Amino acid sequence: MSNSEVVELPVLQDGDAAPCCPPITAGELSPADAEKMAAMFKALSDPVRLRLFSKIASHPGGEACVCDIADVGVSQPTVSHHLRKLREAGLLTSERRGTWVYYQVAPSVVAAMAALLDLRG
Amino acid sequence: MSNSEVVELPVLQDGDAAPCCPPITAGELSPADAEKMAAMFKALSDPVRLRLFSKIASHPGGEACVCDIADVGVSQPTVSHHLRKLREAGLLTSERRGTWVYYQVAPSVVAAMAALLDLRG
DNA sequence: CACCCGTATCGACGAGTGTCAACATAGACA
DNA sequence: TGTCTATGTTGACACTCGTCGATACGGGTG
Structure with missing residues (x-):
């Protein structure tokens, strides 16, 4: 039940605070x-x-x-x-x-998602 | 070839400068x-x-x-x-x-995408 | 007009996905 | 130990998706 058997953790978690990929408009x-x-998009x-995901993310502490x-x-x-x-x-x-069983939003993901969806224009 | 026959334009384009949906963490x-x-994610x-998409977005003028x-x-x-x-x-x-035939990135999408991917954890 | 080139559509195939009912597993508690 | 509740796993099904070859369309150019 822990995440130890997860084979690959893609995107946004490579180091700790840097996204894996360059901005889509950068090249x-x-x-x-x-x-x-x-x-990730899939x-x-x-x-x-x-x-x-939104139910978990909107719960206090990002966990539910x-x-x-x-x-x-x-x-x-x-x-x-x-x-x-x-x-x-x-x-x-x-x-x-x-x-x-409690599910938490992986740390760096929240901010990225919020930024995407909160963005004006 | 124009977009006149496209049945539905989802997300990010409802008005002109406001996203269709609230931030995912807002509730x-x-x-x-x-x-x-x-x-959209699909x-x-x-x-x-x-x-x-990235090839088009990274072209000058967002068109290719x-x-x-x-x-x-x-x-x-x-x-x-x-x-x-x-x-x-x-x-x-x-x-x-x-x-x-030239494809352009729909206006409001670029900024949103860039913000998502450029965001530092 | 005929021809060629760039792009879109069609039809088909294999692979993947969302869903459920049935069953399995893990803790809590008596 | 046995039973109940919460969650995960399995197997099966219909459906969707990504891909291709063949073909059609549209616009230059000769």
Whole structure:
């Protein structure tokens, strides 16, 4: 349940505070960078995953129990499936505390997302 | 070839200078907003599309002829297919000038993308 | 007009994705 | 130990997606 078995953590987490890829307008994306960025976007390209992610991100501390966010109109296994995808993409981390499992937004991701969506024009 | 037949232009272009959706950390995303945002992310969730988009975005004026960007390792019909997807997602616009077709990055998208990717963790 | 070049569309194929019901696993508690 | 609750995993299904070759369209140029 910890994240130790996650094979690859793409994008935004390479060092600690620097994004993996140059700005998209700075020049042609290398195939490798394109692959990493696409993986991140892909993880966010499903409405259910987006709602799960926003529910977690908008919780105090950027963390939430599965039981608090599971109401998105799909079955429980499907919720679990989507949370796994987000975790494998490096956007979430998970931690079991007693009976419940808590998901947290990976640190550097929040700011990047907020900046994208809060941007005026 | 003009964009007049595009059925829906999602995200980031509703008014002119305001994004369609609230910041992801501001609260739970509504199902409708999640759908719109997911459509945008989906358009960017393919490495080939990402490279095409970055090639156009990094060209002077944010515009490029297809012939200048077509070298991404896939066949010409596939390039055309991906450019259409980006256009249908509202991320690009296209215009025919004589023999060649030019694609431009939709205005508000550039800044948002750059902000996301240029952000320091 | 005929020809060539740049780009879009069509049809088909294999691979991947979202979803569910059924089952498995892990803690809490009696 | 046994049972209940919360979550993850498995297997199957329909559907979508990325890709290509073949073909069509549109505009120069001869």
